Amino acid sequence: MRNKALLYVTIGILISLMVVIVRPQAVDSLLQSKWLGEVALPRYTDGSERQSRTPEAIDLVSLFPDIVVRQWRPETKKIALTFDDGPDDVYTPRILDVLSKYNVRATFFLIGNAAEKHREIVRRIQREGHEIGNHTYFHSNLSRMAPWQILLDLGKARRVFSDITGEDVLVVRPPYGALDPPAVKAIGDEGYNILLWTVDSLDWWGLSKEEVVQNVVPRVESGVIILHHSSGGPDEDLTGSVDALPEIIETLQSEGYSFHTASEILEEIRIQNEMKKKAKEAAKERARGS
Template sequence: MRGMSEKLIAGAVLVALIAAFAYFTNPTVQERRALEQVRLKGGSERDNRPVGEIDLVRLYPDIVLRLGPTDTKTVALTFDDGPDMQYTPQVLDVLRDKGVKATFFLIGNRVEEYPDVAKRIVQEGHLVGNHTYSHPEIMKAGGELLKRELALTEQALAKIGATGSGLFRPPYGAISPNLVEEAAALGYRVAMWSVDSLDWRGLPKDMVVAKVMEMMSPGAVVLQHSSGGPGEDLSGSVQALPEIIDTLREQGYRFVRLDEMFPAVPASNPQ
């Protein structure tokens, strides 16, 4: 009886090993795993998006950046949560074809995971900002976590040739007076936005275009995403981008990076 049981166990193990081998060597599975984004530590934008934004621009006008000069028709396109191998290259293709320079707020561990895509962002003339290393819920942590997250990201950015822009965008757009002051003490300005495309909701192209255009004004800072959490669909955002660019140009807008929209405020380099 014992010999029979051992044979049954051995057979079950063999079947499991064969199944595992077939799963991980299946081309479709490998392809899917290659495209899967590095997970956001704080969860997806859908689950953690703040209900409302505290407007701290009035209290910290030289630190919290939300809307540029309103006397000229300039607009800054910004993209969060990259890089990845799926959406970021598509966004870069559109920007290249349209001759537009933008600002990308990159996550440190994704820069390490996809360095070639991150290097392409820099090489094609876009500005890079710090979006933390692991995209945590930074409001629930102390200043030491913020300092560590920003420092690790700066190290990753330095390896791909991105000099410190001194711009920090908090995960989920969650800010408070304490967070602003802690970021400023580290030499950063906090880059927010005036136009939210809501692309993180997986909206189709037409809805993304509509959201951007209905909130558009001179000096606008537009939020879109060049990556997201696993399973998030940003195809509508990518498809909307050419129309957004063309429509704004027809209306007389000029596209700028954030360092062009907001003149540099003297500050120490990010540490």
């Protein structure tokens, strides 16, 4: 009798484990269902940007130059526009309208569970020539997680993006910019690159159009990566941010800047590093020959 009970309990545990591994979305929707009182954590597991972000940035670029990018050194006046926390059906479509009007391509770091809710917007981002980056599945604070948890979360979002777009998304931006060295190493070992930012529009503070323009335009120089948001937490208003976009783009285009995406940045850095390596080898060869 006891053996039988034990067997049933074991089978129950095994089935639950399989559900968690094979169909994690099923567990999410179960936890979010009304009859369970929506016990699942909300989309912003660790709070909105404003609640959780620490202003001081950790410089991981020098520790992991092959994995982490904060700025790059293009030969011409190139910059990048990036949008975090989308997609949603309020701000993201308006941003896409502006970008399309000015023929600018950007990178959208999307949250996995938001992408599942707005699949058509994700397809529109892709269709209009923009790039998608991984901003985790739960908007999780990676500096508080073990490497295996980080990879599980990123992998889950990666599956969502490939399911919707057919593309393998290998560029990551950590929510809140929160990272520590073990996290970076684990992410890099998995084949991802991490794209941070140089210029923060601070639009997540719900600033006015003028304030957002002021936070961005004077700080732009060649190779900067600009951070905006394409969706916010429940109390975050991005109207000023969206309204500022046309002026930011017009001003920077008139100054001769062109806009580039994450994969273009990474490719340019890869070529530059290769050239540096070759030049070093050639110098060594010459030293040996003389």
